[in-house]
Amino acid sequence: MAKVTKKHRLRSFFIGLIGTVIVILGILVIYNHFQKTSRPQTIKLTAVGDSLTQGVGDPKGKGGYVNLIRKKVNHQKSNVTMTTANFGISGETTNQINHRVVTSKRLKRNLRQADMITVTTGGNDLIQFLKANISLGNNQGLKDHLDSYCVTYQKRVSRLFRSIRYLNHSAPVFVFGIYNPVYVYFPQVSFIGTAIAHNNRITQQVIDRQKNMYFIPIDKKMSDGQYQTASARKRLRQRAVIHDGNNQGANAGIEGLLSNSKAEPNEYLSNTDHFHPNETGYQIMTDLLYRDMIKHTNWLKE
Template sequence: MRKKSHKLSYLLGIIAVLIVIGAGFVGYRQYQNRPPKAVKLVAVGDSLTQGVGDPKGRGGYTYLIREKVNQKNSHVKMATANFGISGETTDQIDHRVLTSTKLQRNLRHADVITMTTGGNDLLHFLKQNVMDSNGRNLDDKLGQYHQDYQKRVNRLFGNIRQLNHQAPIFVFGIYNPVYVYFPQVSFISQAVAENNSVTQAVVRRQSHMYFIPINKRMSDGQFTTTRSRQQLRKRSTVIGNKNYNAGEIEALLNGQTTQTNKYLSTADHFHPNEIGYQIMTNLLYKQLVKHTNWAKG
């Protein structure tokens, strides 16, 4: 009798295991066949969002991030909406956020928001002031500029957050497009670094908002090794004593140069090329994986 009871228990155990395995298999098949999660990314900003410099005219990082997300995450289907306009300052972007019903509607329904801003603000300041020969006066002007910029960018971020309280917002920093060509113009590098510090400080005060630094990768270009950096510094020393006139400063700020940063467009030596936008895309994707559940697989 005891043997029969033992055999029955053993048989029931096997049946239970088979039921669990069968249920798991059915569940797995249902999981595999479920429709992908729809994710909408809305990009707003200036020329770096619009994709100026992209040789294929596809929209720069906004196109590339959609392709990367959809390729690496079979359970996700990302769609993107690009609201980048070349040349716009922070105030001009903010004006669109406040007045464009189409942009507002997209921001409200966004699952992810990306932004680029600040580059044109700083560019306007540099064109007006970089030829000031009085170093202390120039530093004072830069300090006042950053105070004003902080107010503008804080207002922009706040207005976007009012439209969407939940979506993570990823804000790209800016870079120095003339560093490889004119590394001796240290004031421009200083201004870019301080501009990024202001943006990052404002980002930290917002909920679910994250700063993506691109200054070092994009400004340094292909000069990534110790030897290449030494050569760049040597070239800087040779031409560092030159006094640039207003026309030359204007030309370098407009990207009119014959030198090469391999991450920037050869059309204007100012905006990212496809490699540059791929760098921005990879940095953005790392942040998506870190701060969203759906991108973690």
Template sequence: MKHQKKRSKSKLIIWSILILIFVTVGVFWAVGHLDSNQPTKPKTVRLTAIGDSLTYGVGDSSGKGGYTNLIRKKVNRSQHNVVMTTSNFGISGETTDQINHRVITSKKLQASIKQADVITVTTGGNDMLHFLKSNIGIQNDKLLSQQLKKYSLVYQKRVTRLLESIRHLNKHVQLFVFGIYNPVYVYFPQVSFISRSIQVNNQITKRVVLGQSNVHFIPIDKKLSDGQYQTAQSRAKLRKQTTVFNHSDMAAGELEKMLGGQSTESNKYLSDEDHFHPNKLGYGIMTNLLYKEMRQYLNWLKE
């Protein structure tokens, strides 16, 4: 009898242990299963946009900030694991030095740069505009080339300082820097000096960008300058049907007049208001080019 009682007691203990093990395993499995079915919380990605009127979004008829608004919407639509927020620090009319001054003096901008996961930059357009206004009336091609060379050396120092100032505040963030475009090409395609100057400006920006780590250049010249005239044949036809102008025909103030839409032609990617800044279609082009570049370098856009 005593042996039977001991055996019964041993069996009861063994069963109790087994039941406890099964219950524990079941609880852990249930908890793990519930966790695996819970939706993953999206990652918040902060984009800080720094620059001039192209960052601010002048020309965007919606008034929502041009490409900064469009890239946020595009990322959030296409990436279920990401929620992008944007901070727009664009001010119309600012040159590269003026943008850099804000970077090194504005506490609000500095805080945004430090917290940013992505930074975009538009600069150089107003530097080039000031250069053209000062030199477009020069009739000597050799002197024009000399002036452009002097400008190039100064601009290279400016854009280098700007990118270094941003990098000083955020060592590892990925920077995406837009080039500039010729807003008057469609109206005055014969004025080759403007296109050449803008091409030089872009080459300098790209050279500076390539000399730094985690900085990427986004060219927009071809798409936005040529507008709907994307083929050699259509551009040749455009040159034939537009008024012939040479840079020697222009006084210092003529560049502003050129932006008044004097031609019967129009660039479908630029605003009808000023014939200078992108419209919503133009900002859409900038957005798509930015998104394509971002996908190459940002892991969370590849997932």
């Protein structure tokens, strides 16, 4: 019988050791894969903005689209667990939101930790402008004031986005546009629609210059409500109360509308204030947000 030398025993030992290491590494790879596929990835959403982020108009008082997007993601994706932090405050302008982003320790911490950020802004800036200017006596005066407002608003929204990006360089940021809550009452007051279109265009232009930041338009869906076809909108204009071409009386009419308690003809808006989304409206915002999230986040594509 051949004698087993020390050299042969040593070689056999190393071969066995290498085989054992390979087996262990294989087990670790399989285990890690199992852990990744079986344990949901936690995604933190930080939402900052005005009343649309706060969820004003939500009949359940649970935070509007911020609550709904968390429920939708967690229901649709077994590999993702979304948590949310809602920093919406009703009535705030872009400058006021930016002030919180810069000064609030809690908000700054949540923005830094966020895997995803949503923003609503611009609506209160424009409301202030419209209240001050819509009753001007001539269209040229309105146009001049709107041009001046647009220059100012562009500086404000650019500053806000820079502040957010300074705190978080990598998280995708989804920014909602604004809509016309009085369109179904005053479709003939074209200046309101023009001002909203300008506001949205500026927001989108600023966003387009940012990396990993996306604009979500909601104007057509939310402004038109259930009147989504051309024929439906034509009938709406025909039955509207006509104000004169210089918008005289429109301001008083809008103020009166927002203070009454009649049923809201736009089925996507609140019956309480005729301004903010109801549950259906917030669901529309949620669905539009989710659609863009699928396009721009890897953790929803998997």
